[in-house]
Amino acid sequence: MMSATFTIDGQEVPFTPGQSVMQAALSAGVFIPHLCYHPEFRPHGSCKLCTVKVNGRPATSCTLPAAAGMDVESNTPEILDKRRALLQMLLVEGNHFCPSCEKSGNCKLQALGYELEVFTPHFNQFYPDRPVDASHPDVLLDFNRCILCELCIRASAEVDGKNVFALSGRGITKHLIVNAESGKLADTNFALTDKAAQVCPVGVILEKRVGFAVPIGQRHYDAAPFSAHVAEFKPTPESQGERS
Amino acid sequence: MPFELETAPNPEKLKRVVIEPVSRVEGHGKVTILLDDDDKVQQVRLHIVEFRGFEQFIEGRPYWEVPVMVQRLCGICPVSHHLAAAKALDMMLGVTITPTAEKVRRLMHYGQMLQSHALHFFHLSSPDLLFGFGSDMAKRNIVGVIAAEPAIAKKGVFLRKYGQEVIRMTAGKRVHGTGAIPGGVNKSLSAEDRASLLKEAYQMIAWSRDAVHLIKGLFEQNLEQYNAFGRFSAHSMGLIRADGAMDLYHGGLRARRADGSTLFDHFDYSNYLDVVVEDVKSWSYMKFPFFRSMGNSDEGWYRVGPLARVNNCDFISTPLADKERKDFMEFDNGSATGSTLGYHWARMIEMLHSAEAIKDLLHDDDICGTELMATGKRQERGVGVIEAPRGTLIHDYSVDENDQVTHANLIVSTTHNNQAMNESIRVVAKQYLDGKEITEGLLNHIEVAIRCFDPCLSCATHALGQMPLEVTLVGADGTAIDRLTRNMHGVCSTD
Numbered sequence: 001m002m003s004a005t006f007t008i009d010g011q012e013v014p015f016t017p018g019q020s021v022m023q024a025a026l027s028a029g030v031f032i033p034h035l036c037y038h039p040e041f042r043p044h045g046s047c048k049l050c051t052v053k054v055n056g057r058p059a060t061s062c063t064l065p066a067a068a069g070m071d072v073e074s075n076t077p078e079i080l081d082k083r084r085a086l087l088q089m090l091l092v093e094g095n096h097f098c099p100s101c102e103k104s105g106n107c108k109l110q111a112l113g114y115e116l117e118v119f120t121p122h123f124n125q126f127y128p129d130r131p132v133d134a135s136h137p138d139v140l141l142d143f144n145r146c147i148l149c150e151l152c153i154r155a156s157a158e159v160d161g162k163n164v165f166a167l168s169g170r171g172i173t174k175h176l177i178v179n180a181e182s183g184k185l186a187d188t189n190f191a192l193t194d195k196a197a198q199v200c201p202v203g204v205i206l207e208k209r210v211g212f213a214v215p216i217g218q219r220h221y222d223a224a225p226f227s228a229h230v231a232e233f234k235p236t237p238e239s240q241g242e243r244s
Numbered sequence: 245m246p247f248e249l250e251t252a253p254n255p256e257k258l259k260r261v262v263i264e265p266v267s268r269v270e271g272h273g274k275v276t277i278l279l280d281d282d283d284k285v286q287q288v289r290l291h292i293v294e295f296r297g298f299e300q301f302i303e304g305r306p307y308w309e310v311p312v313m314v315q316r317l318c319g320i321c322p323v324s325h326h327l328a329a330a331k332a333l334d335m336m337l338g339v340t341i342t343p344t345a346e347k348v349r350r351l352m353h354y355g356q357m358l359q360s361h362a363l364h365f366f367h368l369s370s371p372d373l374l375f376g377f378g379s380d381m382a383k384r385n386i387v388g389v390i391a392a393e394p395a396i397a398k399k400g401v402f403l404r405k406y407g408q409e410v411i412r413m414t415a416g417k418r419v420h421g422t423g424a425i426p427g428g429v430n431k432s433l434s435a436e437d438r439a440s441l442l443k444e445a446y447q448m449i450a451w452s453r454d455a456v457h458l459i460k461g462l463f464e465q466n467l468e469q470y471n472a473f474g475r476f477s478a479h480s481m482g483l484i485r486a487d488g489a490m491d492l493y494h495g496g497l498r499a500r501r502a503d504g505s506t507l508f509d510h511f512d513y514s515n516y517l518d519v520v521v522e523d524v525k526s527w528s529y530m531k532f533p534f535f536r537s538m539g540n541s542d543e544g545w546y547r548v549g550p551l552a553r554v555n556n557c558d559f560i561s562t563p564l565a566d567k568e569r570k571d572f573m574e575f576d577n578g579s580a581t582g583s584t585l586g587y588h589w590a591r592m593i594e595m596l597h598s599a600e601a602i603k604d605l606l607h608d609d610d611i612c613g614t615e616l617m618a619t620g621k622r623q624e625r626g627v628g629v630i631e632a633p634r635g636t637l638i639h640d641y642s643v644d645e646n647d648q649v650t651h652a653n654l655i656v657s658t659t660h661n662n663q664a665m666n667e668s669i670r671v672v673a674k675q676y677l678d679g680k681e682i683t684e685g686l687l688n689h690i691e692v693a694i695r696c697f698d699p700c701l702s703c704a705t706h707a708l709g710q711m712p713l714e715v716t717l718v719g720a721d722g723t724a725i726d727r728l729t730r731n732m733h734g735v736c737s738t739d
Contacts, residue, residue: 099420100313132304134646140306208647211308215423215431216416 006070008032008052015066022050022062023235025074031227032074033083033112035090035201036149037062039236041158047090047149049083049112084116092123095144096202102211103203105219109147111226133178135186139197140206146176151199159195164188176204247542247663249670252278252287259283263687266290266694269368270320271701275690277673283680288673290666290694292530292701299652307333307643312422314639314654318700320363322420323356323411324632325654327493328639331628333426335514336643338620344613345428348414350493351605352423353630354598355410357492358403358448360633361550361595364698365455365588366400372692373462373588378685396458399451403595406441406448410602413437428617438606445603449564452596456568459589463580471576472675474584474668474693477502478545479535480552481520481660483631484510488558490597492631498556499535499546507535513629516638522655530662530701533655545663548635549697550590555581560593562600568593584668587696591633632657634698658699668693 005014006021008030015024020043025032036047043062050061053073061072073079090096090109098104112118130143148167153176156164164185168177180187190196197205216222220229252258255278264274271292278287298317302310311329315322327349334341341349371384374393383392390397408418413433415421423429433441463470484498485491496510497519508519522531523541538544546552555573560566572580572589580586605611628639635657642651658665672693677686 099316100309102309102312132306132648134306134648140647206306208306209308211306212312212422212425213430216421 004066004068006066006068006072008072009075013066013072019066019235020062021052021054021059021064021066021070021072024066025061025072026230026233027235029230030074031230032061033116033226034062034233035108035112035147036151037233038151038199039233041151041154041199044150044154047147048086051079051082051086053079080116084118085122087113087116087118088120088122090147091118092121092125093128094126094146094202095128101145101203102206103145105214105216105222107203107221108201108226111221114221115225115227130175133183133185134208135184136190136208137186138192138208139185139190140208141178141185142204142206143176145203147202148174148176149201151201152176152196152205155199156190156194156196162189162194162196164190164194164196247667247670249285249288249673250666255287258286261682261687263690266691266701269691269695269699269701270318271699273694273699273701275669275694277677277682277690279677279682283678283682285673285678288666288670288690289527290662290669292528299654302649302652304648306647307336307641307649308426308647310641310649310652311424311426312420315420317654317656319419320700321356321360321633323352323415324630324637325639326415326421327353327424328628328630328632328637329641330424330426331494331630332626332639332641333628333643334428334626335628336623336626336641337427338622339427339618340620341428342613342615342618343610344432344615345617346493347605347608347610347613348429348432349424351433351602351611352411352414353493354601354605355407355414357407357598357633358452358595358602359405359407359411360698361591361598362400362403362407362455364633364695365459365591365595366397366404368698369588369692369695370396370400372688372695373459377689377692378683381684381688384688399454403448403451403455403599406444407598410441413441425617427619430616432613432616433606433611435612438612441602442606445599445606448599449596449603452592452599453564453568456589456592456596459592460568460571460575463575463585463589467576470585471579471583473689474672474675474696475582476584476664476667476671477582478547478664478667479507479538480556481535481546481548482553482556482636483513483629484557485561486510489561490553490557490559490594491561492553492594492598494630497629497636500556507537513638514627516627516629516640516655520638520655522659528662531655531659532662533660534663541663546660547664547697548657548660549587550594550633550635551581551587552635553631554590554593560597562597562604564600565593565597568596584671584693584696587698591698634658634700635660656700658697658701661697661699665694665697665699668696 005012013024013028032050034050036044045060045063051058052061055071098110133141153165156162166177169175178185258278261277266273274291276289280286311326314329315326317325367386370389375384412418415423479501481499483495485495497513498509499507501507519536520533521536522533524531532541534541534544560569625642630637637657638655640653641649644650669690672689676689
């Protein structure tokens with residue numbers, strides 16, 4: 001039952017009790033940039049790209065329950081500037097070399113970068129040197145592109161029931177690892193059909209030998225920007241917190 | 245001292261003239277000229293002063309990424325690297341690609357050849373040829389050509405644009421596309437794109453022929469100068485089709501000695517290391533390849549590119565280009581075939597051939613086919629060779645069972661021409677600079693010689709960790725106290 005509303009940038013948005021600001025916005029066709037949010041998983045609140053201002057105070061819209069009468073600012077110069085800086089920090093922390101990356105055109109980080117007009121890295125590049133894990137027969141891992149969204153971790157644990165991935169280290173040294181004594185994906189029970197193989201928003205988890213099979217022009221974000229795909233992010237029961 | 249003017253005996257006592265950067269070429273290079281007190285030329289060298297490191301950083305990468313990654317070696321002829329890598333990885337996968345895949349790749353390649361040759365001739369070299377090598381520097385550029393010869397400039401711009409459109413329609417982007425993938429292509433030509441290219445194909449052929457006649461006319465007008473300019477004698481190498489026709493996409497290797505006799509023919513390029521070796525010199529980051537059978541780089545160096553290809557083929561498969569080839573071979577009793585400026589003429593013949601080949605491919609229904617990929621029995625290694633606009637391009641990859649590249653070797657066209665370029669600028673230095681007061685116009689003659697080869701200096705500097713280096717410790721009085729050298733294997737030694 002839709003009884004209450006709040007506003008985003010002056011536009012009235014209805015919500016049902018229990019929905020987050022993000023879910024209500026996406027349901028209403030209002031796009032809020034995000035990377036770690038996925039409609040099939042419980043919100044995570046880590047990438048901070050979905051930060052909005054609610055009644056003048058910053059909050060991550062994916063974790064904030066919607067409430068009647070909220071005054072939400074999203075598409076303002078101040079917030080867009082912050083999102084741009086967040087994207088720039090993500091881009092310099094990894095090796096995001098779009099020109100030779102097979103995820104180019106299908107990558108959410110790249111698509112958001114284009115959409116929010118991130119034209120320079122601004123910060124100094126970290127150039128991490130994390131070896132590629134090509135040990136698995138069907139899937140390649142390029143850790144240099146990880147943005148720590150934990151979607152693969154969540155998918156492997158919650159859907160696949162496998163716990164293949166985890167984060168290790170703290171702060172700036174935090175990084176994605178594989179749960180195997182050898183540290184190699186080949187020594188886990190990971191499979192190409194796993195949910196965890198499908199959810200990476202960037203180019204870390206890649207099906208082998210596919211590469212550039214989809215021509216330029218037919219890739220996911222070639223025809224329309226990230227925000228035009230708002231229908232893909234409509235909430236599911238899982239994102240409403242119903243998955244046990 | 246193997247080559248005259250390569251190394252002066254007492255360089256510290258000589259005046260040094262530097263051309264840096266060499267302009268109107270791709271990449272960054274410099275020329276140093278050492279002169280004695282009488283302005284006599286004692287040493288001339290083309291130096292490559294940047295290095296890139298592609299061979300190193302593709303190690304460990306998945307093989308399917310390679311054709312897209314390595315094309316970033318160059319912004320002018322990336323398609324050549326894209327296709328050479330794809331061909332090498334076809335071999336690694338044990339694949340014979342489908343007719344549609346081969347024709348789409350060929351179309352992409354001819355589009356590349358057309359745009360690169362047009363760019364080189366019209367935008368980069370025509371200012372020298374139309375206005376004179378030592379003409380007013382302010383006018384000696386493409387803007388000057390547009391002002392003085394708008395009709396010629398317009399053809400150059402539109403020929404290049406057409407070639408870029410061919411690339412865009414086959415690779416997805418005008419520069420750095422993704423069309424060729426190991427085992428085939430990711431798209432064929434759409435019916436709409438085919439129709440739009442066909443509409444202009446005949447105009448491109450006509451304009452290409454005009455360009456051949458333009459350079460031929462310049463030879464006729466300046467016969468003596470054009471024949472003698474930077475002229476040297478050299479062996480040559482290039483790909484050749486099984487029936488002896490020029491083939492820019494695939495074939496065996498043919499090498500001819502300077503006297504025209506055959507050194508090897510229809511040689512399987514996957515064994516290229518049996519016939520070509522690379523030498524290094526301490527003063528350049530670019531290697532010096534030579535024919536293995538000739539023993540050393542002093543004897544065995546050679547030239548590649550348009551001049552070598554037009555000279556080496558028995559015929560060209562498209563009629564208009566073949567007629568122009570015959571005219572070129574017969575011109576002034578064959579004098580143009582050994583002329584350094586003959587590169588431009590041969591280049592325009594190839595541009596005409598490419599325009600004709602594009603038209604033929606557009607009339608072939610396979611170009612819109614749906615069989616894009618093929619499979620085969622995998623091997624550990626693959627070699628791909630293609631004739632890039634500037635000459636023979638070799639890509640060689642080894643891939644392990646995890647699909648990662650374990651070793652890469654690239655020999656690019658400009659590297660093959662390294663000694664040839666050095667030779668031509670030494671001849672020009674002797675012809676035009678010796679004993680004279682150096683002016684900008686005279687120095688441009690050196691650049692004109694380099695531009696004949698259409699060198700791509702960024703391509704030629706891809707090897708990291710293999711540069712030979714020489715460090716000399718010089719005392720206050722100018723005498724050398726100590727010298728340390730490192731060879732291409734990273735081994736250091738003192739004299």
